[in-house]
């Protein structure tokens with residue numbers, strides 16, 4: 117007979133540092149009291165990150181193109197090839213944005229874009245090499261979906277593509293395009309996108325070749341709570357194998373201007389999902405708040421629900437903005453937000469090494 121998880125036993129397990137089962141994770145997500153979840157996640161955060169330090173990175177998102185063949189139903193950012201609103205930044209425009217980032221004290225750029233029909237592997241090799249020849253900047257760029265596209269387009273293996281991009285200057289990979297790593301959900305919200313198994317395969321290959329990546333989860337579209345746990349479980353299993361994830365970044369689906377439509381997830385749902393992410397992902401060190409989608413005040417509260425990192429300053433952000441949500445901030449503003457929430461702000465690099473305390 118299947119027995120239902122018991123909250124007291126789950127609390128004991130967490131406090132003894134034991135791993136939660138998928139059933140226990142689902143029980144917490146479905147029925148855990150919000151403040152209890154926050155308290156537990158905060159306890160775990162304190163153990164992993166003593167001293168109340170909350171980090172952030174100064175960087176800029178450069179969306180080199182919005183032209184995309186994929187047509188995800190949840191995406192307000194992309195334009196189909198031939199659309200008059202489609203764009204492709206020139207290398208000179210990208211260089212100017214990098215110069216502005218460096219002038220603001222930035223240490224990395226996050227370059228992501230659509231699956232452009234005319235951009236091949238050689239394009240990115242030349243672009244990355246040109247950037248690295250000019251600027252001392254970390255290239256945290258191209259999601260597993262873009263790398264999968266380049267591999268399919270070039271007829272090379274994922275390992276060959278990553279090796280060549282790395283030789284050209286790629287430093288690490290952002291974990292975008294994960295959405296929910298369950299193909300039933302992907303068929304509904306992004307039927308033409310990289311399947312869950314392939315996303316995990318590209319990521320595992322990057323880890324095995326020595327590149328660190330992050331993992332994201334876009335929740336609140338069409339998945340069930342059990343599918344959210346299945347996503348967390350897939351990330352946890354891969355991290356057991358490779359240890360290559362530096363951080364996990366859950367962010368709620370933004371329905372504005374999308375074909376999929378629907379309602380945005382509530383702050384209540386966001387905080388619960390964040391806390392359960394911290395409790396379930398016992399092997400991922402850093403958990404980021406999504407202040408770009410949640411705004412500054414919920415982001416401050418999120419620091420009491422397991423998060424230890426404020427993400428990036430996002431000197432520029434276009435993807436969430438396309439869905440009608442506009443939040444950007446400077447390093448001193450983020451530092452002040454962290455301090456006012458009762459934590460010690462620190463600027464970090466791509467690998468979470470602290471560069472400066474505020």
Ligand code: SF4
Nearest residue numbers: 184186187188191194
């Ligand atoms: S989410 Fe990415 S892959 Fe999907 S349509 Fe938007 S830009 Fe293209």
